[in-house]
Amino acid sequence: xxxxxxxxxxxxxxxxxxxxxxxxxxxxxxxxxxxxxxxxxxxxxxxxxxxxxxxxxxxxxxxxxxxxxxxxxxxxxxxxxxxxxxxxxxxxxxxxxxxxxxxxxxxxxxxxxxxxxxxxxxxxxxxxxxxxxxxxxxxxxxxxxxxxxxxxxxxxxxxxxxxxxxxxxxxxxxxxxxxxxxxxxxxxxxxxxxxxxxxxxxxxxxxxxxxxxxxxxxxxxxxxxxxxxxxxxxxxxxxxxxxxxxxxxxxxxxxxxxxxxxxxxxxx
Numbered sequence: 001x002x003x004x005x006x007x008x009x010x011x012x013x014x015x016x017x018x019x020x021x022x023x024x025x026x027x028x029x030x031x032x033x034x035x036x037x038x039x040x041x042x043x044x045x046x047x048x049x050x051x052x053x054x055x056x057x058x059x060x061x062x063x064x065x066x067x068x069x070x071x072x073x074x075x076x077x078x079x080x081x082x083x084x085x086x087x088x089x090x091x092x093x094x095x096x097x098x099x100x101x102x103x104x105x106x107x108x109x110x111x112x113x114x115x116x117x118x119x120x121x122x123x124x125x126x127x128x129x130x131x132x133x134x135x136x137x138x139x140x141x142x143x144x145x146x147x148x149x150x151x152x153x154x155x156x157x158x159x160x161x162x163x164x165x166x167x168x169x170x171x172x173x174x175x176x177x178x179x180x181x182x183x184x185x186x187x188x189x190x191x192x193x194x195x196x197x198x199x200x201x202x203x204x205x206x207x208x209x210x211x212x213x214x215x216x217x218x219x220x221x222x223x224x225x226x227x228x229x230x231x232x233x234x235x236x237x238x239x240x241x242x243x244x245x246x247x248x249x250x251x252x253x254x255x256x257x258x259x260x261x262x263x264x265x266x267x268x
Contacts, residue, residue: 004048005092009099011047012073015040017064019071021263022102024078024090026109026206028226031252033074035260036065044077049092051079068264073097080205081135082183087209088137094210098217104158104266105214108255111178111204111225112187114196116234118227121250123258124174125162126154126223129208130200133182137209138216148216158222158266165262171254176201178225180208189233203231222266226255 017040025032033039044050044060053060059076066072079089094105111124118124138146159175166173179195181187183205187195195203202225211221 002048005095005099008047008049008092008096012042012062012064012096012100015042015064017066017071017073019064019073019100019102021070021104021106021266022073022075022097023106023259023263024075024108024210026078026107028110028228028252029108029255030059030076032108032256032259033059033063033076035067035256036063036072036074037067039063039065047093047096049096051089051093053077053079054083067260070264072263073100073102078206078210080183081133081209082205087133087135088139088213090210091137091213094213094219095217098219102219104220104222105210106259106263106266107207107210107221107223109204109207109223109225110228111202112229112231113201113227114192114203114231114234115174115176115201116230118174118176118201120227120229122172122174122227123166123254124176124202124225124227125159126178126202126207126225127159127175128177129153129211130177130179130198131208132179133208135209137213141216146216148212150212150215153211153215153221154223155220158220161266162222162224162262165265166258169257169261171258173258174201178207178223179203181205187232192231192233195231202227224255224258
């Protein structure tokens with residue numbers, strides 16, 4: 001039987017690039033892909049280990065090329081747990097990256113802010129997460145290696161490099177804890193008050209399952225959120241996916257500038 005991960009890795013390897021860094025683009029981060037030079041696009045549909053995407057704003061292809069002279073694989077879109085109820089939608093994709101030789105997964109997402117000092121359009125470095133859903137992409141894994149240490153899920157050294165680059169560019173980069181909720185509905189004001197009591201600064205519907213898979217694959221993880229709204233009950237705005245995508249455009253210039261400067265500077 002053909003191994004979908006090996007087949008997918010071979011297809012990406014045929015591009016001629018050998019990336020050590022992969023970037024997973026969340027809602028609002030799509031324009032980062034335009035920074036890739038010498039780009040070769042491979043559709044998720046050509047990669048048997050990759051998912052089918054059905055959410056607006058997620059293009060569904062891998063773009064291989066260079067940013068700042070460094071080989072990179074940019075994944076334009078992710079499958080969310082709210083689409084199926086399962087947390088393993090990106091497991092095959094991330095394991096393909098590991099088979100390709102990727103050592104660092106740089107994740108991005110759109111998130112709601114739980115902190116009045118962190119405003120829509122601004123960016124946050126994720127320092128830790130809360131898996132409120134309490135589902136794992138490793139549920140069906142055999143053996144003892146499924147018990148992954150998550151005490152440093154987001155690599156502190158990579159985070160320090162991100163903060164240094166942001167400071168050099170004059171881009172405000174907040175830090176905080178990201179709470180993962182299942183969705184697809186947005187949270188209630190009562191849920192947001194609870195999350196704030198738990199110590200979260202951001203809330204969203206992605207990232208955590210991919211981080212778990214990446215750590216299981218021995219990859220280092222760096223993750224960034226772009227705030228697209230204040231969480232429920234913290235403003236008078238009505239929350240919709242269209243609103244999320246529209247607001248994300250205000251943060252795009254800083255997001256693109258940060259990743260263009262950060263990727264060549266990262267030390268795996």
